[in-house]
Amino acid sequence: MIRLEDATKIVYAKNVRKPILDHVSLTIQRGKSVGLLGRNGAGKSTMLRLLAGTIRLDSGRIVKRGKTSWPLGFAGSFQPNMTGEQSVRFVARIYGVDSEALIAYVEDFAELGAFFRAPVGSYSSGMKARLAFGVSMGVEFDYYLVDEVTAVGDVNFKKKCRQVFETKLQSSDVVMVSHSTSTIREYCTCGIVLEKGKLSYFDDVEDAIRAHNKNMKES
Numbered sequence: 001m002i003r004l005e006d007a008t009k010i011v012y013a014k015n016v017r018k019p020i021l022d023h024v025s026l027t028i029q030r031g032k033s034v035g036l037l038g039r040n041g042a043g044k045s046t047m048l049r050l051l052a053g054t055i056r057l058d059s060g061r062i063v064k065r066g067k068t069s070w071p072l073g074f075a076g077s078f079q080p081n082m083t084g085e086q087s088v089r090f091v092a093r094i095y096g097v098d099s100e101a102l103i104a105y106v107e108d109f110a111e112l113g114a115f116f117r118a119p120v121g122s123y124s125s126g127m128k129a130r131l132a133f134g135v136s137m138g139v140e141f142d143y144y145l146v147d148e149v150t151a152v153g154d155v156n157f158k159k160k161c162r163q164v165f166e167t168k169l170q171s172s173d174v175v176m177v178s179h180s181t182s183t184i185r186e187y188c189t190c191g192i193v194l195e196k197g198k199l200s201y202f203d204d205v206e207d208a209i210r211a212h213n214k215n216m217k218e219s
Contacts, residue, residue: 002028002051002068002143002175004199007060009050011043020046022197023060030066030142033174035188035205037212042194044177045071048145051175066142067095072133080121084112084131087120088138095139102138109164110134111157130157137164144168146176146187181209 004027009020020043028034038044048071049055050062078087088106092099107116110130115123123131136144144165169187178184184191184205191208193200195215202208 001065003063005061008058019197024199026199032190033188035184035191036177038194068143069141069145071145071147072136078120084116105138106134144174
């Protein structure tokens with residue numbers, strides 16, 4: 001369960017005050033995979049980071065019962081001077097999982113070869129994405145937060161990513177941001193529309209998509 005209680009988050013862009021969440025209360029129950037929809041700049045990625053706990057609300061609170069991932073599309077949190085192996089070991093300690101088991105899993109999954117023991121700062125963006133996705137799949141979460149994940153690598157690697165993610169979702173839920181409504185339909189059963197600092201929940205993802213499309217036409 002994830003519950004927002006009178007949640008408020010304000011950001012400033014070019015000295016303009018912009019509410020991302022404006023005194024919002026909402027509960028996401030376990031067993032619900034949620035598509036998060038909203039126009040460009042509405043604050044969808046910011047909301048995922050709030051749910052992950054990487055940034056904080058200005059007021060109110062977020063109550064979580066269950067383990068929540070970091071946003072899967074975000075690979076920028078690795079320290080460039082640490083190797084891939086050291087980065088995985090660090091994550092394992094934070095989440096209280098077996099370090100050696102996670103290292104073995106990610107080394108095999110990410111297919112980085114000798115680069116796994118090289119500084120992350122020497123990685124290409126695709127290599128960082130492989131490392132980040134491998135770490136995410138190697139830790140068991142109740143909720144996976146997904147921010148426009150783009151599969152990288154050759155056809156076989158993309159297929160492997162898709163298969164392992166779908167396996168995880170058999171026992172876990174997802175909160176997903178995507179500009180592709182077909183992707184939202186594929187993975188999500190319900191939807192939330194973020195519009196002008198407010199969240200509207202729809203138990204049927206098709207209703208959420210319709211509400212989002214209506215907002216886009218009225219803009």
